[in-house]
């Protein structure tokens with residue numbers, strides 16, 4: 331059983347902040363920023379791609395609601411919502427989860443988007459490639 335499944339069953343302790351029949355939210359052990367929370371489906375799927383599409387909307391809805399409540403409680407209005415899918419994206423626990431990361435002034439956390447300079451041609455090729463796969 332994976333570590334998050336063990337948290338669901340209670341085999342491993344966690345600081346739960348929300349639970350219903352389908353989802354669980356608990357404080358991330360790393361506390362990257364104060365209030366760093368993970369929202370998970372109780373059912374084991376290795377990543378968000380494998381999650382039943384009926385659960386994707388409710389998971390995101392719950393995540394946004396919790397992000398609002400958590401940041402209210404911690405006196406900030408700022409947060410990142412992050413999902414890591416696959417090792418290259420930084421996924422280390424292979425049970426689908428979404429991170430809520432409250433942000434504070436001078437929190438020393440960097441989530442950096444480094445721009446790539448593309449030509450209009452490259453943009454067009456990229457656009458076509460992606461649009462084609464939408465039909466599949």
Ligand code: AMP
Nearest residue numbers: 333344357358359360414420421422423
């Ligand atoms: P990711 O890198 O997106 O797979 O995130 C996995 C997260 O799970 C990391 O931020 C870890 O700190 C967190 N984590 C791992 N084990 C536990 C645990 N037992 N309780 C709470 N958080 C955990």
Ligand code: ZN
Nearest residue numbers: 332335374425
């Ligand atoms: Zn699991």
